Amino acid sequence: MKDFRYLDGVATLILNKEACIGCGMCATVCPHRILEVRDKKAKIMDFDACMECGACAQNCPTDAISVTPGVGCASYIMAVWLSDLTGKKVKSTCC
């Protein structure tokens, strides 16, 4: 996946080192392998490779990781923008 990089500095991934117990679940589930356990604490090794899938946050037993997950396609985001304008509910038809 090294050939594929998207925008830098935008991901919503936050790791709270104090709450981390070093169980390594986040490192296991990350599909881009950006987390590692170093000195009994999780560490974000490659922040900009985060695609915000949310697997790490979901599987953290102490809620030490947070990320805002979502659908990353333009037509869905446009539908959300439109619904914000019109007040209608989003009809999601993607994937």
Place this chain on the structure above:
Amino acid sequence: MFTKLSARDIAETITIRIGYGRYDYKVIPGLYCVGNPTPDSPVIVTCNYKLTFDMVRKELDGKDAWLLITDTRGINVWCAAGKSLFSTEEIILSAKTSRLNEIVSHREFILPQLGATGVAAHKVRKGCGFKVIYGPVWAKDLPAFIEAGNHATEEMRTVTFTLRQRAELIPVELFILGKPLCIIIMAAFLLSGIGPDIFSLSAAWTRGLAAVCATIFGIIAGNMVVPLLLPKLPWKQFSPKGALTGVIAGLINVMIFSSTLGMGESLALMLWTTVVGSYLAMNYTGSTPFTSPTGVEAEMRRVIPILGGAALLAMIIWVAAPFMG
């Protein structure tokens, strides 16, 4: 359960890959036997999208295992996990309704790693007593994973986006475009007929054809060329990648129609092909496994006003051209 795919399974896979019937291609949820499983056999959990079901059972050929199919309404694991269908609650419910604890002697099951987006392993254990073991990303690695004592290599845990995977997505991307494309084709013929004689059928046809082809070239640029050349194209954002392939495709189109198009018309069509290519490339972010939603929204905030303005400009030049000549 059969672990060999029938001719019908394979034929259906092809139609689903094209996009036809993909929202209603599912199997009945529940516990299935693979081979002759015993209470000690491993339990593998997946979704009820039949394309996934087929891939998993095919890989389990020759093995004895339990296959627990959860109800994700026919949606694949990763998307279902993102939509709370392949979820903690659903896994617990599936384990309980299939009475898994009475069937197997151990207390663990293998979930696809991409399901982790919707499943909290520690909550599943609390809810039904089963320990979640995250298996490999792809079903093809399941046999090796089980043989290694439920151990995944780094490679098995990493998503990929190979040329083949990107090519497999093209037919369905094109299929989804069917409906908006029909509307654009009609609009193109209508707009192309407007002229000094109010409406000219012959102009609607000749100019309309060029406009429709400009749209199709834009689709080829954004939905086919960008996915195939993705890592080779410059820039991180997707819209400039699509604009680059779009402007080249637009140039080819106006060269094909050069005998019938004026200067302004050529410019309008090139602009239009570029806009179509750029927008579709940006929309393609939704099909890739590496673009973050925050990033996509940031790109769209910058680019959508430009694309909207360019599309409007192209339309104005196109409609105004017959009045100028």
